[in-house]
Amino acid sequence: MPPTLPTAENPSPENASSLPETDPRLILATARLKTAGLRVTQPRMTILEALCRQTSPVSIEYLHAGLPAGACDLVTVYRCMAAFERGGLVRRAVIHQGTSLYQVAFGQPETYHVVCRSSGTLAELSPEVSGELQKAVAKAREELRVKGYREVAHMLEFSGVAPPAAPR
Amino acid sequence: MPPTLPTAENPSPENASSLPETDPRLILATARLKTAGLRVTQPRMTILEALCRQTSPVSIEYLHAGLPAGACDLVTVYRCMAAFERGGLVRRAVIHQGTSLYQVAFGQPETYHVVCRSSGTLAELSPEVSGELQKAVAKAREELRVKGYREVAHMLEFSGVAPPAAPR
DNA sequence: GTGGATGCAAAGAATTTGCAACCAA
DNA sequence: TTGGTTGCAAATTCTTTGCATCCAC
Numbered sequence: 208m209p210p211t212l213p214t215a216e217n218p219s220p221e222n223a224s225s226l227p228e229t230d231p232r233l234i235l236a237t238a239r240l241k242t243a244g245l246r247v248t249q250p251r252m253t254i255l256e257a258l259c260r261q262t263s264p265v266s267i268e269y270l271h272a273g274l275p276a277g278a279c280d281l282v283t284v285y286r287c288m289a290a291f292e293r294g295g296l297v298r299r300a301v302i303h304q305g306t307s308l309y310q311v312a313f314g315q316p317e318t319y320h321v322v323c324r325s326s327g328t329l330a331e332l333s334p335e336v337s338g339e340l341q342k343a344v345a346k347a348r349e350e351l352r353v354k355g356y357r358e359v360a361h362m363l364e365f366s367g368v369a370p371p372a373a374p375r
Numbered sequence: 376m377p378p379t380l381p382t383a384e385n386p387s388p389e390n391a392s393s394l395p396e397t398d399p400r401l402i403l404a405t406a407r408l409k410t411a412g413l414r415v416t417q418p419r420m421t422i423l424e425a426l427c428r429q430t431s432p433v434s435i436e437y438l439h440a441g442l443p444a445g446a447c448d449l450v451t452v453y454r455c456m457a458a459f460e461r462g463g464l465v466r467r468a469v470i471h472q473g474t475s476l477y478q479v480a481f482g483q484p485e486t487y488h489v490v491c492r493s494s495g496t497l498a499e500l501s502p503e504v505s506g507e508l509q510k511a512v513a514k515a516r517e518e519l520r521v522k523g524y525r526e527v528a529h530m531l532e533f534s535g536v537a538p539p540a541a542p543r
Numbered sequence: 544g545t546g547g548a549t550g551c552a553a554a555g556a557a558t559t560t561g562c563a564a565c566c567a568a
Numbered sequence: 569t570t571g572g573t574t575g576c577a578a579a580t581t582c583t584t585t586g587c588a589t590c591c592a593c
Contacts, residue, residue, distance in 0.1 A: 343511040355538025370523025
């Protein structure tokens with residue numbers, strides 16, 4: 208059976224080593240929060256820390272399930288992600304079976320994904336293709352900027368039926 | 376007040392003249408249905424006919440509200456749109472406040488949209504930029520095809536805060 | 544001090560599912 | 569004939585909201 212998207216029920220094992228507060232991405236995250244006019248709170252930093260550990264887009268439920276016990280309420284994660292998205296800290300990467308999956312939007316190249324409608328597998332597009340897409344998206348953003356749009360975000364997702372896993 | 380997205384409550388007036396069965400797009404739609412292994416039924420043709428009349432992406436609720444009275448159940452529209460999307464007849468264009476908006480995916484150039492998070496206004500990107508995006512998307516599709524993906528679909532949406540409407 | 548942020552509980556809304564009847568191929 | 573489709577009703581599930589309390593700035 209092909210690997211499926213991690214769910215809130217079976218979160219992938221968290222990296223035990225907690226990121227030090229001096230992690231460059233968290234420092235950047237703090238700056239981004241302030242720039243966006245958002246307050247730097249414990250729940251928010253915990254959420255951003257967990258988000259930075261992810262290697263692929265995750266759902267809010269999954270993210271919450273992976274936080275230290277009692278870190279914060281699920282509703283808070285919803286509210287934070289909405290604020291983060293408006294502030295450009297995170298990006299809604301794909302919508303998988305009606306659920307939004309998010310990824311950090313800073314400190315790393317933008318990568319686009321494809322969701323298998325059959326197995327739920329999530330795969331990345333090649334850096335080359337992601338780069339091409341990013342370029343075209345940049346042009347769109349520029350057009351929108353000129354037209355006066357602010358806080359522009361975008362969501363690009365591919366879906367399809369993945370080939371059966373190669374037999375071994 | 377800027378124009379907002381049409382809703383199920385205030386559907387825009389339908390064009391009274393019903394499309395003749397010989398409408399090229401409906402003929403194409405019929406062919407697409409068969410190609411996708413889907414049956415050609417009355418509800419489906421009615422839905423596709425209504426969808427072809429739209430000039431911008433619409434929600435399922437809105438689409439259903441615009442159908443002739445008693446044409447078919449709302450659930451049927453949901454199921455048909457899901458089937459159409461898998462079959463490549465329609466494209467989920469944007470997700471507006473948690474609601475998916477669809478548009479036909481054949482017989483017309485692909486256009487991408489931007490949703491205003493403040494007013495709900497939906498606007499098109501220029502044909503030039505949409506074309507650029509389409510090219511990059513085509514490359515992605517090609518990569519996925521080579522990798523063995525079938526029935527590839529994609530969703531690309533921009534959102535932002537639109538500038539205040541110009542005073543007149 | 545003050546307005547944004549959070550927790551808890553409850554509501555809201557889009558979408559899905561079960562099942563029997565129906566009909567396109 | 570037969571498996572895909574549809575209608576109706578009910579359930580599911582993701583997401584949002586209200587409000588009192590709390591805390592970052």
